[in-house]
Amino acid sequence: MSSPQRTLVLLKPDAVARGLVGEILSRIERKAHWRITALELRTLDAATLEQHYAEHLDKPFYGELVDFMSSGPSIAVMVEGESVVEGVRLLAGRTNPLQAGPGTIRGDYASHVQENLIHASDCVDAAEREIKIFFPGRA
Ligand code: IDP
Numbered sequence: 001m002s003s004p005q006r007t008l009v010l011l012k013p014d015a016v017a018r019g020l021v022g023e024i025l026s027r028i029e030r031k032a033h034w035r036i037t038a039l040e041l042r043t044l045d046a047a048t049l050e051q052h053y054a055e056h057l058d059k060p061f062y063g064e065l066v067d068f069m070s071s072g073p074s075i076a077v078m079v080e081g082e083s084v085v086e087g088v089r090l091l092a093g094r095t096n097p098l099q100a101g102p103g104t105i106r107g108d109y110a111s112h113v114q115e116n117l118i119h120a121s122d123c124v125d126a127a128e129r130e131i132k133i134f135f136p137g138r139a
Helices: 013-017 021-029 046-052 062-069 084-092 105-109 124-134
Strands: 004-011 035-042 074-082 118-120
Touching: 004 021, 004 084, 004 124, 013 021, 013 062, 013 074, 021 035, 021 074, 021 084, 021 105, 046 062, 046 124, 074 084, 074 124, 084 105, 084 118
Parallel strands: none
Antiparallel strands: 004 074, 004 118, 035 074
16 A cells, blocks of 8 residues: 655754764665655754754753754755655664664664664654754745
């Protein structure tokens, strides 16, 4: 059953600083029938992060998360394709890289719950909300 979707991916500042952009993007790009349809390098500001991470505003780690996410450039990417929302989440692996399986991006390259390299929308509704934040012209 065909299920074309689009999702919002962020390669976080640690991915850019560690030179892992090509590696991560290539894992996404090599997946058959998925397409990168928008991409932008930008340093995220507090207002953008407040919108993006609205569900985490009350969490004890929120302040540190904003400091980390605004510490350097990120890459925002829109990906379109078959079941791409769940698919990129599977490629990314679990939030805590120490619990993420080998073969996943976080499992292979990260070891800290905050500096976990990649954000991927967690459901279709979140993807549409996040695409509006990062690529308003494509909403
Ligand atoms: P997700 O990125 O896997 O969807 P969320 O629970 O939505 O995970 O958390 C958003 C981001 O906040 C995580 O990717 C990670 O960078 C950070 N984060 C989550 N939980 C913690 C924590 O317990 N301590 C520090 N940072 C955290």
